[in-house]
Amino acid sequence: MMAMLAEAGPGISGEEEGPISSSSKYPGPDAPLLRVRQITKRYGARIGCADVSFDLWPGEVMGIVGESGSGKSTLLGCLSGQLRPDQGEVVFRTRTGPVDTVRMSEPDRRLLARTDWAFVHQNPRDGLRMGVSAGGNVGERLMATGARHYGRIRGSAGEWLERVEIDRGRIDDRPSQFSGGMQQRLQIARNLVSGPKLAFMDEPTGGLDVSVQARLLDLLRGLVRDMGLSAVLVTHDLAVVRLLADRLMVMKDGHVIETGLTDQVLDDPQHGYTQLLVSSVLQV
Numbered sequence: 001m002m003a004m005l006a007e008a009g010p011g012i013s014g015e016e017e018g019p020i021s022s023s024s025k026y027p028g029p030d031a032p033l034l035r036v037r038q039i040t041k042r043y044g045a046r047i048g049c050a051d052v053s054f055d056l057w058p059g060e061v062m063g064i065v066g067e068s069g070s071g072k073s074t075l076l077g078c079l080s081g082q083l084r085p086d087q088g089e090v091v092f093r094t095r096t097g098p099v100d101t102v103r104m105s106e107p108d109r110r111l112l113a114r115t116d117w118a119f120v121h122q123n124p125r126d127g128l129r130m131g132v133s134a135g136g137n138v139g140e141r142l143m144a145t146g147a148r149h150y151g152r153i154r155g156s157a158g159e160w161l162e163r164v165e166i167d168r169g170r171i172d173d174r175p176s177q178f179s180g181g182m183q184q185r186l187q188i189a190r191n192l193v194s195g196p197k198l199a200f201m202d203e204p205t206g207g208l209d210v211s212v213q214a215r216l217l218d219l220l221r222g223l224v225r226d227m228g229l230s231a232v233l234v235t236h237d238l239a240v241v242r243l244l245a246d247r248l249m250v251m252k253d254g255h256v257i258e259t260g261l262t263d264q265v266l267d268d269p270q271h272g273y274t275q276l277l278v279s280s281v282l283q284v
């Protein structure tokens with residue numbers, strides 16, 4: 001991955017030297033990658049999410065679960081810059097230091113979204129350009145990070161298609177010619193090709209057949225581990241968090257009511273609502 005990035009050109013900070021070493025300014029395992037403090041978002045009198053705080057560490061996956069309307073999407077929107085919270089901080093450690101993304105300029109946030117951040121939508125159509133070829137979808141993101149050499153961009157796109165188990169021979173096909181599972185894998189390739197540090201995932205396996213889901217989950221788990229990716233994962237599916245998330249936050253009526261290591265929360269839920277949530281699923 002890093003070799004591909006080095007070929008692809010400069011990263012967000014315009015550095016030419018490729019991989020960031022552990023001794024560089026990028027935070028090590030002793031500093032949170034994302035520091036979230038008291039995030040609150042209201043829709044008029046209705047609470048979207050209230051007073052949410054947590055730290056996300058490099059390489060960690062945080063799952064957010066809760067029933068419909070509990071505030072998961074609102075929180076994810078506030079964290080990823082798609083919604084502006086009424087209150088609170090979302091501090092991301094960029095390569096040059098911590099930045100409160102709630103208060104950063106729109107162009108800077110857009111640059112971050114194309115480089116160090118990834119967003120995997122439930123519906124791949126929301127994360128892909130349907131009128132552009134598979135290779136173009138992946139290559140476009142590399143170009144956003146400064147890559148200009150056509151042959152190398154195409155080579156990296158082909159490698160990433162294979163990495164997400166799409167035949168390289170399909171590189172010139174459009175996403176509309178792909179199955180739902182393939183479209184989702186293409187969306188993942190488009191997002192991860194630039195070597196992001198943090199991925200926001202909104203029901204990444206939602207709307208897919210069970211067997212397709214299982215394969216996608218396996219693939220995601222491997223990529224997250226291999227890339228040392230941090231992620232915030234929203235889902236109502238406890239089997240998905242069981243497989244992917246290190247830690248879990250349980251939301252109800254916009255508030256976080258329970259948090260802890262995933263296995264701990266699922267095997268020994270403390271809050272009555274979490275107990276109900278876990279017991280309502282026959283097989284987790």
Ligand SMILES: Nc1ncnc2c1ncn2[C@@H]1O[C@H](COP(=O)(O)OP(=O)(O)OP(=O)(O)O)[C@@H](O)[C@H]1O
Nearest residue numbers: 043046047048066067068069070071072073074075
């Ligand atoms: N655009 C909006 N305008 C008004 N209220 C909203 C809006 N979006 C969300 N809400 C309200 O905010 C609360 C949290 O909604 P949110 O969509 O964040 O929950 P969720 O847990 O993501 O639900 P789901 O799993 O169904 O997507 C709900 O009461 C919802 O009605």
